Amino acid sequence: MIRRVLHLCMLVCFVAVVSDAQTKTDRKTIKRLTTDISYLASDALEGRRTGSSGEQKAADYIATRYKKLKIAPYKGDYKLPFKFFYGKEISDHAFFKIGNVSLLIPQQAFPLPFSQNAKNISGEVLPDVWEHGNIWLMNLYSEKEDANDAHFDYEKAMFDRVKDALKKGAKAVVFYDGVGAKYPPKFNPHSELETMDIPVAFLSHDVFDSLINNHPDGVKIDLNFELNKSERTGTNVAAWIDNKAPYTVILGAHFDHLGYGEDGNSLSLSKEIHNGADDNASGSAGLLELAARIKKQRLRNYNYLFVNFSGEELGLLGSKAFVKDYQIDSNHTAYMINMDMIGRLNDSTHALTVGGIGTSPAWSTFVSSPNKDFKIVIDSSGVGPSDHTSFYHVGIPVLFFFTGIHHDYHKPSDDADKINYLGEAKVLDYVYSIVSVMDTRLKPKFTPTRQTTVGKVRFKVTLGIMPDYSFQEGGVRVDDVADDKPAKKAGIKAGDIIIQLGDTKILGMQSYMEALGKAKSGQTTTVTVLRNGKPVKLKVTF
Numbered sequence: 001m002i003r004r005v006l007h008l009c010m011l012v013c014f015v016a017v018v019s020d021a022q023t024k025t026d027r028k029t030i031k032r033l034t035t036d037i038s039y040l041a042s043d044a045l046e047g048r049r050t051g052s053s054g055e056q057k058a059a060d061y062i063a064t065r066y067k068k069l070k071i072a073p074y075k076g077d078y079k080l081p082f083k084f085f086y087g088k089e090i091s092d093h094a095f096f097k098i099g100n101v102s103l104l105i106p107q108q109a110f111p112l113p114f115s116q117n118a119k120n121i122s123g124e125v126l127p128d129v130w131e132h133g134n135i136w137l138m139n140l141y142s143e144k145e146d147a148n149d150a151h152f153d154y155e156k157a158m159f160d161r162v163k164d165a166l167k168k169g170a171k172a173v174v175f176y177d178g179v180g181a182k183y184p185p186k187f188n189p190h191s192e193l194e195t196m197d198i199p200v201a202f203l204s205h206d207v208f209d210s211l212i213n214n215h216p217d218g219v220k221i222d223l224n225f226e227l228n229k230s231e232r233t234g235t236n237v238a239a240w241i242d243n244k245a246p247y248t249v250i251l252g253a254h255f256d257h258l259g260y261g262e263d264g265n266s267l268s269l270s271k272e273i274h275n276g277a278d279d280n281a282s283g284s285a286g287l288l289e290l291a292a293r294i295k296k297q298r299l300r301n302y303n304y305l306f307v308n309f310s311g312e313e314l315g316l317l318g319s320k321a322f323v324k325d326y327q328i329d330s331n332h333t334a335y336m337i338n339m340d341m342i343g344r345l346n347d348s349t350h351a352l353t354v355g356g357i358g359t360s361p362a363w364s365t366f367v368s369s370p371n372k373d374f375k376i377v378i379d380s381s382g383v384g385p386s387d388h389t390s391f392y393h394v395g396i397p398v399l400f401f402f403t404g405i406h407h408d409y410h411k412p413s414d415d416a417d418k419i420n421y422l423g424e425a426k427v428l429d430y431v432y433s434i435v436s437v438m439d440t441r442l443k444p445k446f447t448p449t450r451q452t453t454v455g456k457v458r459f460k461v462t463l464g465i466m467p468d469y470s471f472q473e474g475g476v477r478v479d480d481v482a483d484d485k486p487a488k489k490a491g492i493k494a495g496d497i498i499i500q501l502g503d504t505k506i507l508g509m510q511s512y513m514e515a516l517g518k519a520k521s522g523q524t525t526t527v528t529v530l531r532n533g534k535p536v537k538l539k540v541t542f
Helices: 002-023 027-040 053-068 154-167 205-212 277-297 317-325 361-367 388-392 421-438 486-490 509-518
Strands: 079-090 095-098 109-111 118-125 136-139 173-176 200-203 219-225 227-241 248-254 303-309 333-339 351-355 375-379 398-402 465-467 476-481 497-501 524-531 534-541
Touching (some): 027 277, 027 421, 053 079, 053 303, 095 205, 136 154, 154 173, 154 200, 173 205, 200 205, 227 317, 248 277, 248 317, 248 421, 277 333, 277 421, 317 388, 333 388, 361 421, 388 398, 398 421, 476 486, 486 534
Parallel strands (some): 136 173, 173 200, 248 303, 248 333, 333 398, 351 375
Antiparallel strands (some): 095 219, 109 200, 465 476, 476 497, 497 524
């Protein structure tokens, strides 16, 4: 018994020594990462949704950390606000009346986001002839199973039916829930569907049942509503070490997340707080750690700019605004490193994705030799679903670090206790090793990367552009153009706004996709773009 206890003691001591050897240099790093991620991913910040008070608390925390590190603010302030188009909102003076009853908006009735504004429209609605007169009444659900399907695209279904109603002369359409849907429609401020030429609204099941269905003599409906563009303010956080060098290295990570999932980008039906520990409190905390190391080690051959972006989850809004507002370009920037979701290194596979390898010949030396800590997965493209894309588009070499998608991605379960802190510490060691070596080298050369698919390709043909999904001014703005694709050959350039494709007028993404859906391989047609405010007609062959 004594011998067994002694053996167990020796085993525990041995494990302790090995553990100490493994974590001796990482212990302080892990402690700081744990502190930062635990706060950023806490319920107190309510998911750090862009434009929310939780986002502001996170921004204040990050700014305070930079201040304690004695790293100066960028452009005079750590917090750099930017405005962005959030979506559509229903005007306060909207009303929807059935007979003499005024309905609650949006609880009982609301305009669809693709609706034209309704200015005092009235109509008599009669049973059995509902698709008649000024206001057509249409049952949303033709099949009961659609009403009980959480993934039924009710908005698109209504959009398509309104197009048909328009051809038949409808002046306004009101959809109703005739069955009592398990997942009834809600007003979607972020709809990408284009504005129709007539007012379109939705009526709840209870209201239809009580105020219309039981009135055989018909009822009068009065509509008045206006949809306005909704603007919000997000906040980037930036600090920098100014070494008076000719070029600046930019290191970034986004700190925003999904809030309660209000913007429709959650993969869970639950409306709980989405804490986003890996996505992307891990990258935000990692950026603070790198900033501390670069400051301590006095890397001097470049200036170092650290940017914590917001608005990434809504379409890279913060990084796009940062590049535009501060005129970031390749003439003054050496390269950009982005860290997004670096907190879940798998202890079995050790897989670490490094993106952007093809954006400069300089990067090949860092991934060509075997790595004792990681199985490096190479992605050559400079374009990806994170903020480095905004910098690649202005000709800056980029690198992107990512430990992989997991079961908790975009769900409320992405919590701080699931982070592999030792794994993240190793990722940061690797990133810092690249930065420190690059500090001894000349500005890396930029090389564009081939993109076999650009944007959301869903058709038999593709134009070969990356659309700017945040653009809301009419038409489709081109963020990037793929090599050897129809757009490139036609002469379409980044920054162009496509306003017509063939015989289809392009008002936004919906009509753009419809135009692509009509196109056939080998077909030649005309594309009209706005370039510097002037229309330019180009020939394009699919």
